[in-house]
Every structure is written in structure tokens, then in C-alpha cells.
Amino acid sequence: MNNNTEALTSSVTMASVRRRVEQKADALFVVVAGKKIPARRVVIPHAEIEEKTFVFNDNERIQRFLNPKAVADILPSITESGIDKDATARENNGRFEVADGSRRRYTAILAGQDYPMLVADLTDEQMLQASRTGNNYKTTSEYEKGHTHQTELLTMNVSQCAEKNNVHRNIITRRVKTASLPDNLVACFPTLNDLSARMGADIYDLIFADKDVLRPGATAAIAKVEAEKQERELEPDDVLAIIKDAMTQPKPGGKVEPEAITPNVKIKHDADKGTATFQMKNADPGLVEEIKKLVLSWEGKQ
Structure with missing residues (x-):
């Protein structure tokens, strides 16, 4: 040697x-x-x-x-x-x-x-x-760092927190959002280190309407992720895709489009909301008066 x-x-x-x-x-x-x-x-x-x-x-x-x-x-x-x-x-x-x-x-x-x-x-x-x-x-992980920042932000603002940790303030904001995700959703990632701050912030914005207030459908979206995890091992992108798909699906019934009664008259009737809107081109004053009388007569019978 x-x-x-x-x-x-x-x-x-x-x-x-x-x-x-x-x-x-x-x-x-x-x-x-x-x-x-x-x-x-x-x-x-x-x-x-x-x-x-x-x-x-x-x-x-x-x-x-x-x-x-x-x-x-x-x-x-x-x-x-x-x-x-x-x-x-x-x-x-x-x-x-x-x-x-x-x-x-x-x-x-x-x-x-x-x-x-x-x-x-x-x-x-x-x-x-x-x-x-x-x-x-x-x-x-970014999730764990986010929990530390949440504690730091009790006694300082975001800029001070960013300076203390030598990172941009946007990173602090993303980490804090990531740390605010529900435990049962976070547990669907393979490990905490597989959940990036950017992805965590994107998911947060999809499921939260305001701080600590879940959007309608968010609970069902998270349950869908949990169900998928029971069937297969999820990659981080899978979790985001499932949440995004569940939270951006059109509402039942879809968008209500105006119905053309004549070339100059359309009516938009939303049965779910119980509303109706008339659109008239070249409206004749006499016709408008007749519509008013019809509406007043109808309300008088209710």
C-alpha cells in the first residue's frame, strides 16, 4: 500500500x-x-x-x-x-x-x-x-419550516421573518400556506419532503376561500385524494391533479345560456336560482308597457 x-x-x-x-x-x-x-x-x-x-x-x-x-x-x-x-x-x-x-x-x-x-x-x-x-x-421539509414560520410570525411581520431566515418573503408566504394544509391531505404525500412550498401554496389556494375556511367541495376533494391513496401510491403531481380536477368541475346544470324567443328577444332563466332576465333589441314602448302590465297582473295573483 x-x-x-x-x-x-x-x-x-x-x-x-x-x-x-x-x-x-x-x-x-x-x-x-x-x-x-x-x-x-x-x-x-x-x-x-x-x-x-x-x-x-x-x-x-x-x-x-x-x-x-x-x-x-x-x-x-x-x-x-x-x-x-x-x-x-x-x-x-x-x-x-x-x-x-x-x-x-x-x-x-x-x-x-x-x-x-x-x-x-x-x-x-x-x-x-x-x-x-x-x-x-x-x-x-417546506411544510415543517412553514410551521416554524407560523410561530415566528406571532412576534414579527413577513419581511422580518424573511430577513431572519435569509429567504424571499414569497417563500415565507408559500411555506406558511403549505403548513396550513389539513393533516389528512398532507399524509397523502409519500413523505413531507415530497410536498414543495409552491405546490402546497397552489393546493391551499384551491381549497381555502379564506384563512381556515375551506371552499365548498374541498372536503370531498380531499376525501377523493384519500380514496385514491388507498388504491395506489400517489406521486405529488397526482395529489395536485386530483384536487384541481375536483375543485374546478362545473356546477350541476352547467352555465345557463339565454334562450332566443325571437331574433330581438332573449330570456335567461336560471331555475336553480329562481331568476329570469329579458334582453330586448329595438324595444317598442308599447310592448314594454304590455310586459309591465303582465308582470303586475302576475304578481297580483301570487
């Missing part, structure tokens, strides 16, 4: 085992925002993960939408070999609150593997920082 090969092998080996954990003598540390915090290692048996652990509430990743496809990048290796990178957590009322490692937690449950973690005395701010660092490995 030549020197270049040895150096490359050494580099790859070091990269594969590098952790945000340092071990000196018998001491363990987690590193959060450059600060080393003493920790202890705990391994939770797979049968006890759901009972003994939960995810930090301010972690941007929304746990209820995790599914096997959302963790397809780590599921095979964890199923075969277990988890080789400890989660970061703190103890909270006898349970362990996970900051970094929520996807590994879900995958361990799915794969029947134990869940190792480093438990440290972390503040809320350190928990938030650790969760953000952990989510950098697999970025959160």
Missing part, C-alpha cells in the same frame, strides 16, 4: 468514526455550539423506546409524519447493524427527551433495534441548537 492510499484510508476511517462526542479517560461529552457538556451513555432496549423516550417539542421535524419512506436512507443499515451514532438527549421527569436523533429513534422502533444516547444536562436553548444541528443531516 503506497503512502497516498494509506493517507486516504486513514482519512476515510477518521471521517467515518468522527462524533460530536469526545472521550477522555472515563469522561463523555456532548458538544453543543462549541461547548463541551459532560454526559453519560444510556442504551434503551427497542421494546422500551416509545415508553422511555420522547422528542423535544421544539424540534422542527414533525414526528407524526415519519414513515418508512422518510427514513429509507438509514433504515437498511440500522436494520442490519443497529445504530452507530448516539442520539443526544436530556432526562426529563424520568424519561429521556431527544434533541438530536429523532429519525434514528423512529427507525430503531421500526427495525427492532436498541437506541443508544448520550444524556447531558442541557438547557432549552442547547436542546434547540442540538436539534437544529441534527436536522442538518436530512433537511426538514
Whole structure:
């Protein structure tokens, strides 16, 4: 083996085992925002993960939408070999609150593997920082970012929110609209990352008449998507197409067109609305008077 090969092998080996954990003598540390915090290692048996652990509430990743496809990048290796990178957590009322490692937690449950973690005395701010660092490995979705923006917008306007997140204000608006979609509709996408902010905003505009007010027919349109999902795996474009088709169908009876009585007279009668409109060209004053008398006579008989 030549020197270049040895150096490359050494580099790859070091990269594969590098952790945000340092071990000196018998001491363990987690590193959060450059600060080393003493920790202890705990391994939770797979049968006890759901009972003994939960995810930090301010972690941007929304746990209820995790599914096997959302963790397809780590599921095979964890199923075969277990988890080789400890989660970061703190103890909270006898349970362990996970900051970094929520996807590994879900995958361990799915794969029947134990869940190792480093438990440290972390503040809320350190928990938030650790969760953000952990989510950098697999970025959160536009939907999840939209939920974060909804909270931010409680104390700032859209322009300030855009500046804070270093994105255009239109992106903030699209993400917030996406985050406002009903859960049962969002669940029809393969994963949250398959729902773009642009598509989410388009669907929002189709099904919402105003903030939190669904348009007539929107509930039925969503039910149609759910029914289709039971029959086949939907792609993101399928979901949009089903919603668009359901929300843009013509109303029963179609558009009412005027009926020509004579070349100069048309009547538009909408039976559903109970209205009638006359259109007359070259209207003779005498004929107009006769129509008035007829209408008055008809109303007098009602």
C-alpha cells in the first residue's frame, strides 16, 4: 500500500468514526455550539423506546409524519447493524427527551433495534441548537419550516421573518400556506419532503376561500385524494391533479345560456336560482308597457 492510499484510508476511517462526542479517560461529552457538556451513555432496549423516550417539542421535524419512506436512507443499515451514532438527549421527569436523533429513534422502533444516547444536562436553548444541528443531516421539509414560520410570525411581520431566515418573503408566504394544509391531505404525500412550498401554496389556494375556511367541495376533494391513496401510491403531481380536477368541475346544470324567443328577444332563466332576465333589441314602448302590465297582473295573483 503506497503512502497516498494509506493517507486516504486513514482519512476515510477518521471521517467515518468522527462524533460530536469526545472521550477522555472515563469522561463523555456532548458538544453543543462549541461547548463541551459532560454526559453519560444510556442504551434503551427497542421494546422500551416509545415508553422511555420522547422528542423535544421544539424540534422542527414533525414526528407524526415519519414513515418508512422518510427514513429509507438509514433504515437498511440500522436494520442490519443497529445504530452507530448516539442520539443526544436530556432526562426529563424520568424519561429521556431527544434533541438530536429523532429519525434514528423512529427507525430503531421500526427495525427492532436498541437506541443508544448520550444524556447531558442541557438547557432549552442547547436542546434547540442540538436539534437544529441534527436536522442538518436530512433537511426538514417546506411544510415543517412553514410551521416554524407560523410561530415566528406571532412576534414579527413577513419581511422580518424573511430577513431572519435569509429567504424571499414569497417563500415565507408559500411555506406558511403549505403548513396550513389539513393533516389528512398532507399524509397523502409519500413523505413531507415530497410536498414543495409552491405546490402546497397552489393546493391551499384551491381549497381555502379564506384563512381556515375551506371552499365548498374541498372536503370531498380531499376525501377523493384519500380514496385514491388507498388504491395506489400517489406521486405529488397526482395529489395536485386530483384536487384541481375536483375543485374546478362545473356546477350541476352547467352555465345557463339565454334562450332566443325571437331574433330581438332573449330570456335567461336560471331555475336553480329562481331568476329570469329579458334582453330586448329595438324595444317598442308599447310592448314594454304590455310586459309591465303582465308582470303586475302576475304578481297580483301570487
